[in-house]
Amino acid sequence: MAFKKKYIPLIIGVAVATGVFIGGKLNFTDNSDRLFTSNSKKDKLNRLIDYIDYEYVDDVNTDSIVDVTVNGILDKLDPHSTYISKRDLQRVTENMKGDFVGIGVSFYTYKDTITVIRPLAGGPSEKAGIKSGDRIIMADGDSIFGREWSNDQIIQKLKGDKNSKISLKIYRKSEDRFIDFKVKRSSIPITSVDAAYMLTPELAYIKINRFAESTYKEFKSALDNLQDQGATKLVLDLRDNPGGFLAIAEQIADEFLEDDKLILFTKNKSGRVEKSFATKRGDFEEGEVFILINENSASASEIVAGALQDNDKGTIIGRRSYGKGLVQREMSLGDGSAVRLTVSRYYTPTGRSIQRPYDNGHNQEYYNDYYKRRSSGEFNDEINIRVADSLKFTTPKGKIVYGGGGIIPDIFVPIDPSTQNETLNFIKYSGLINYFVFEELDKDRKNYVNVAKNDFIANFEVSDDIVLRFQDYINKKQRERITFVAYHQEMKTLIKAALADQLYGSNASEEILNATDDMIEEVLKLVQPKK
Template sequence: MAFHKKYIPLIIGVAIAIGVFIGGKLNFTDTSDRLFTSNSKKDKLNRLIDYIDYEYVDDINTDSIVDVTVNEILDNLDPHSTYIPKSELERVTNNMKGDFVGLGVNFYTFNDTITVIRTVEGGPSEKAGIKAGDRILMADGDSIFGKEWSNADIISKLKGEKGSRVRLSIFRKGENHLLEIKVKRDIVPIKSVDASYMLTDNLGYIKINRFAESTYKEFKRALDDLQDQGATQLALDLRDNPGGFLGIAEQIVDEFLEDDKLILFTKNKTGKIEKSFATRRGDFEEGEIYILINENSASASEIVAGALQDNDKGTIIGRRSYGKGLVQREMSLGDGSAVRLTVSRYYTPTGRSIQRPYDNGKSGDYYNDYSKRLSSGEFEDAEQIKISDSLKFTTPKGKVVYGGGGIIPDIFVPLNTTVQNETINYLKRREYISNFVFEELDKDRSIYDGVAADDFVPNFEVSDDIVIKFQDFVNFKERTNITFVAYHDQIKRLIKSELAQQLYGSTIAEKILNETDDMIEEVILLSRGDNYFEVNLSAKKNKD
């Protein structure tokens, strides 16, 4: 049988199409009987979703089903592989990027009205003339006050493209008419360096709340400023820092380690190892460094602490850290959502993994670790820290360190239960202190006109009457009858710190809290050659 020449192009085209089809299906682990079947794992899920979409008796939001399915799959992996739905991705991305496009105001919904707590320094709202205490009533002619407006609705209404303008109608106390202020939306930074100041004549202090894209630049500016003020020692506060970008942690470590010192290495599922070394650019290699950590210091915070500890650089102070030694990579799922999937483990320079066990995946055991450590007495007694001799490592100078679950500090500082307890933590979570301070401050802001931060810190005192007012405020909100007799002084300090936050910013607020902080006191003693907690621990061991 002969083919006419005119059919040859058609035959070639069909052959190419079949080849493309086979190539797309081909998997070298497949047997021949699977080559032309479409019953793969992915097809199975896709087919089920299609059946529900087109055949199921009721209308179902299959997007929500997919979200549940993705979360169920990830729940069977490690505790840190997570799904980020489309609705959350922008917020999460902005937080890790370190900035967002907006107006640059911190606000509080007071009596169903957006009230400005503080404008971001140098931000769009400050430039436009908006002040703390201003009530934003309308945006582009639309009312944005009332019980039906949630914070999410308000944020959605106020946000827009960079360079676009929004016309705000503002009520300001003392003015007899509404103010019309146009604000040009712009990039607003999300600070990751909460505080930077000198603790003593030569000891500087920097507190980092996360490792975002902008963190290294913020840190470097703060470090340079402290060195200009004479800092030859540095306290780097990583307490309650949940981590972030691994690369940013490496950059910060590089400031302290000499050239070619190993910072960490990672290993993926194929066994491929990638090592990260310090470069020549470090500006604090000759300085003394103290790293403050606690049970909530995780991931990138632990990379910093582990790299310095394993290189015999500096001193780690505090309590055993969280124990996260897994590296995630964010991957788009194509519909505006994403997954952060664990792609490798990281190891400190001595070769230890500080990831704590997760044999049961994301079960309650993993996330109840904090409660178990608290009840075991670990937060108050270093000898209650569980260690394994099989996970013992040695630094170049002979110091013994352990893997298997967090960074164990060189100097242990017990939890101060007067400062940190469930009552205080509850008040913070509910933002009662912040809201109370705002309402008190808003009664008459002129009281603080001309009061400089340098005068406020040493001279301002919170009265007993204010504590009683706060107690009444909480009891009204909670419909209860609690008293703060046991935490009287701590409540005063928290109120003063929050007042400083709203008047002067986070550095002054942290400075007030640090005045009676046990770890800060220990750092100052160490920098002067003393060591209160180590002496006491040694005495305890000798006694035992």
């Protein structure tokens, strides 16, 4: 199919693209004067740039040359040392900081107009009275419809200083009228906890999408709330989580481990070892925990899973994780750009490194490991997971664990065949379902105004007629005819989840998707009383 090569790398490349977002707690022992003294290598590069700036026959953008040079140097190191340009640094920093200043709406460009999918609960737009389906026509007197706006351009237009006000003109289709709003900007959280709810009266569920600065606070708040509801067991879903800050991973692992249990240790270039131990503050040390991982769970996700597995705490369920055991530290380059440089390796409590082998540099074979593992049958049967006896380790209670590339789960769950279907993956990740659902809701949003979230999750059913309308919708949008006859029921679930997300948020969407999830079903089997 025409979409095969275009979309599949996007679907499976989450960990590769974003797995470098791991913070370092380490500090160099040398001070800045010692680290950055002049030498012939640096003088050579500086002199070359000066020659090009002042002597070269044509005008040249030396900034771009420097960027290429920096990337070329990093490409010779390891797969996870990376350069962040000045243009990208603010976005990356906000993503890992966990908030930004804005008006608090989820939106996308629909037919050349910025359209509100949902105002964020408690945010400034919701307080001002902006509703789902509203079209933002003007911002501070500037027309912002009918243009080719990128999402970054839209965000920059709507962002501003905290407590500053922005004047918006809205078109509300349901009332066929224009409305003026004055919205006071405030700090908007970029949430890293996608969902937190009770699966059973005793079993709770929390899903974390990355380890940002705000993640521990989000997680702790969700955990406290679930414990108040009676949770004594917890499913911690780290699937497709590419990692993040090392210190945040340590804090979350600490919630489950008894005092003074080793969480991990790191070793830097000089051989210096730093150990991290659990403290007294853990609130779920007596609770039973199940960690869900898959082939895209990387870095900080593997730190949490490895710490618990090596301390014989809880059960790791799923498929072998990504295999990233390198620690990066962000360093400013002085011009608004930065480099995330690998400064150490981390090891799980038994002493194993879970970093996948790599030759020096950002080699393609390292990034293509997903395809290699998939073709070997590893995702379908644990017997195909390759391990080395030389990398065998033993936990305090005698369980055998392996280093050398990822965390191998205690209980293996094969990949759902539907997630490997190219047609279904194209539909899921193309955005077509979300656009279709938005149009369905936009026909008459009053139909859902008085429907409570729990009622929708429990009782709403996607009709065959809606699925047929979606089939017609995608065939009008695509040059090739696409059919999903064999996945009719899966499509109903995806459409219902998209409806729930636009109406109630990601918590409701995850609850719907988890109702038919193989790993969740495996956990439920484990916690059911033995007959």
